[in-house]
Amino acid sequence: MSLTDRTALELLDALARGETTAEALTAEYLQVIRSRDPQILAFLHVDEAGALEQARAIDMRRSRGEPLGPLAGTPVALKDVLCTRGRPTTCGSRILEQFVPPYDAFVVSRLKEAGAVLIGKTNLDEFAMGSSTENSAFQITRNPWDLKRIPGGSSGGSAAAVAAGEVPLALGTDTGGSVRQPAALCGVVGLKPTYGRVSRFGLVAFASSLDQVGALAHDVADAALLLGIIAGHDSADSTSVDRSVPDYHAAVETPVQPLTIGLPTEYFGGGLDREVESAVRDAVRVYQKLGATVRDVSLPHTPHAVATYYLVATAEASSNLARYDGVHFGYRAKQYDNLIDMYAKTRGQAFGQEVKRRIMLGTYALSSGYKDAYYLKALKVRRLIRDDFDQAFAGCDVIVGPTTPAPAFRIGEHMDDPLAMYLSDIYTISANLAGLPAISIPCGFARNGLPIGLQLHAPPFEEEKLLRVARMYERATDWHRRRPPR
Amino acid sequence: MALTVEDVHRVAHLARLDLTDAELATMTQQLSAIVDYVNQLQEVPTEGVEPMAHALDLHNVFRSDEPRPSLPVDAALANAPDRRGEFYGVPAVLE
Numbered sequence: 001m002s003l004t005d006r007t008a009l010e011l012l013d014a015l016a017r018g019e020t021t022a023e024a025l026t027a028e029y030l031q032v033i034r035s036r037d038p039q040i041l042a043f044l045h046v047d048e049a050g051a052l053e054q055a056r057a058i059d060m061r062r063s064r065g066e067p068l069g070p071l072a073g074t075p076v077a078l079k080d081v082l083c084t085r086g087r088p089t090t091c092g093s094r095i096l097e098q099f100v101p102p103y104d105a106f107v108v109s110r111l112k113e114a115g116a117v118l119i120g121k122t123n124l125d126e127f128a129m130g131s132s133t134e135n136s137a138f139q140i141t142r143n144p145w146d147l148k149r150i151p152g153g154s155s156g157g158s159a160a161a162v163a164a165g166e167v168p169l170a171l172g173t174d175t176g177g178s179v180r181q182p183a184a185l186c187g188v189v190g191l192k193p194t195y196g197r198v199s200r201f202g203l204v205a206f207a208s209s210l211d212q213v214g215a216l217a218h219d220v221a222d223a224a225l226l227l228g229i230i231a232g233h234d235s236a237d238s239t240s241v242d243r244s245v246p247d248y249h250a251a252v253e254t255p256v257q258p259l260t261i262g263l264p265t266e267y268f269g270g271g272l273d274r275e276v277e278s279a280v281r282d283a284v285r286v287y288q289k290l291g292a293t294v295r296d297v298s299l300p301h302t303p304h305a306v307a308t309y310y311l312v313a314t315a316e317a318s319s320n321l322a323r324y325d326g327v328h329f330g331y332r333a334k335q336y337d338n339l340i341d342m343y344a345k346t347r348g349q350a351f352g353q354e355v356k357r358r359i360m361l362g363t364y365a366l367s368s369g370y371k372d373a374y375y376l377k378a379l380k381v382r383r384l385i386r387d388d389f390d391q392a393f394a395g396c397d398v399i400v401g402p403t404t405p406a407p408a409f410r411i412g413e414h415m416d417d418p419l420a421m422y423l424s425d426i427y428t429i430s431a432n433l434a435g436l437p438a439i440s441i442p443c444g445f446a447r448n449g450l451p452i453g454l455q456l457h458a459p460p461f462e463e464e465k466l467l468r469v470a471r472m473y474e475r476a477t478d479w480h481r482r483r484p485p486r
Numbered sequence: 487m488a489l490t491v492e493d494v495h496r497v498a499h500l501a502r503l504d505l506t507d508a509e510l511a512t513m514t515q516q517l518s519a520i521v522d523y524v525n526q527l528q529e530v531p532t533e534g535v536e537p538m539a540h541a542l543d544l545h546n547v548f549r550s551d552e553p554r555p556s557l558p559v560d561a562a563l564a565n566a567p568d569r570r571g572e573f574y575g576v577p578a579v580l581e
Contacts, residue, residue, distance in 0.1 A: 098565070099565055100564065100565065102557060102561035102562070102564060102565075103557070194541075195541040195542060196541065196542045196544075209539060209540050209541065235549060238544070238547035239540075239542065239544065239547075241542060241544075301530070303526075304526065304527060304530055306523075307523060307524040307526055307527050308527065310520065310524060311524055311527070318501060322502075325502065326567060327567075327574060327576055328565070328566060328574055329565035329566065329567070330565070330567070331567075332567035332568070336577065338577060338578070338581065339576065339577045339578065339579055340502065341504075342576075342577050343502040344498075344499075344502045344503060344504035345504045347501075347502055347503050347504065348503050348504030348505060348506075349504070351503070353509075356503055356505070356509070356513070357513065357516060357517070357520075359501050359503065360494070360497050360498065360501060360503065360513060360517060361517060361520060361521075363497050363500050363501040364489075364493075364497045364517070364521070367497065367500060373528070374524065374527075376537050377527050377528070377530075377532065378524075378527060379537030379538055379539055380530075380532035380535040380536070380537050380538070381527055381530050381532060382537075382538045383535055383536060383537065383538035384530070384532070384535060386538060386541070418516055418519075418520065419516075419519050419520055419523055422520075434541065435541020435542065460541070
């Protein structure tokens with residue numbers, strides 16, 4: 001197995017033993033990116049010189065016996081919605097095509113302290129709005145398992161980069177499933193923490209009460225390591241929670257026993273692809289063989305989750321994206337009649353269709369005469385969705401189901417029907433509304449070779465249990481070791 | 487349809503979005519379909535349910551009122567579309 005097929009933990013071990021150097025390892029990943037990314041199109045910016053320089057600095061520290069961070073020498077890719085000081089951060093949008101942030105996001109600072117080699121910024125749906133990465137203003141990332149299909153979204157670039165062996169770890173962001181869904185479609189692990197577990201400082205905001213930075217990796221043990229590095233309180237993010245961070249990495253190999261798994265009846269109805277259902281039920285049987293009890297639970301407000309999300313998220317987005325007005329940064333229209341016209345032309349010219357659609361929907365939902373019926377109503381149903389989970393967790397440790405209704409669809413298949421695209425978020429969206437941690441792990445393949453993901457949810461701030469339960473499945477199977485054809 | 491072209495035009499003005507005629511037409515059709523879909527929430531009983539704006543029960547999170555260094559002026563102006571010395575150049579706000 002080549003170095004670039006290994007997990008981050010395996011690479012850290014190889015670096016510690018002297019099997020390779022950080023510089024050689026980074027050079028090898030850069031070579032994979034050079035040869036594969038023209039087909040995959042996962043990266044928007046690759047920082048070859050900067051990455052090699054960071055890697056050399058790690059090698060120098062190691063040779064001098066200086067202390068090294070827990071990720072020292074490991075290449076990590078960042079979704080291009082995370083601010084990186086002095087390096088472009090476009091959010092996949094023409095309105096920020098030339099934007100260079102003057103500061104690092106909190107999670108970026110944490111990665112630097114940990115010794116990670118920041119190799120580049122990955123492609124995404126514009127402003128993280130989308131489920132296929134087709135809404136990027138710049139390029140459409142391909143699914144490494146089938147180049148005619150989408151990698152998922154909005155963190156499609158990050159998921160594809162890990163799946164294709166271009167990088168062992170990546171950060172994405174998850175507002176309605178945007179880490180978990182591409183993880184499932186690309187056959188990698190994708191973790192969304194509890195809302196407030198990871199600082200959003202320097203994460204360009206889409207929906208402030210839903211956004212969370214998430215981890216993408218080849219396996220659960222790597223995801224646990226990465227979460228431990230980025231989690232924790234940040235005084236610069238008033239929504240970040242001041243609560244101690246468990247040692248996820250140390251805990252992850254310990255199985256949870258006894259273990260009760262909840263299966264929501266509402267997740268196994270119509271619209272679920274039969275191969276996905278079959279793989280998920282096989283996964284549940286694996287847990288039963290490991291000694292888990294399985295019980296049916298009910299999340300009765302599931303049919304209302306998508307509608308609730310597309311009111312709450314779009315309302316928040318309409319407010320957050322008001323700052324893109326051509327005044328302080330970003331694109332400004334060249335011709336306009338007055339200030340208001342400048343705003344309207346700037347935004348009209350430089351925002352993509354999906355972004356405009358969501359701003360419009362959110363503005364409508366908040367506008368006078370409609371706010372009670374749409375936005376406030378949605379916030380009430382949101383509480384009911386959260387209550388459903390609280391009640392279900394009274395009788396089980398984790399809630400399990402499919403991550404997506406079907407494997408990856410073809411590029412262009414849903415672009416004419418935004419509503420059909422929205423409905424494909426059905427399984428991931430509730431975790432964001434309720435603020436819960438959730439993870440997608442590989443659990444099989446469809447007949448056509450496309451990956452299938454299993455999703456697990458845990459109560460708020462129980463990432464440790466979530467990761468341990470996910471790892472139990474991984475140790476009993478080897479889906480996560482499969483790599484797409486080169 | 488749930489929305490008329492006039493509704494969409496009005497919302498576009500509120501959102502400061504300049505839409506072409508073609509965009510207005512497509513947007514009217516697509517937004518109508520989406521609004522029709524989200525109208526299902528009207529069927530959900532929510533009497534006595536408090537709106538949940540936020541997953542966490544956080545309230546005003548303050549820090550002590552101590553001055554600290556902020557972003558240097560050059561860094562703050564570095565991405566300005568129209569920098570004028572220490573200022574952002576903008577079209578006249580008042581006419």
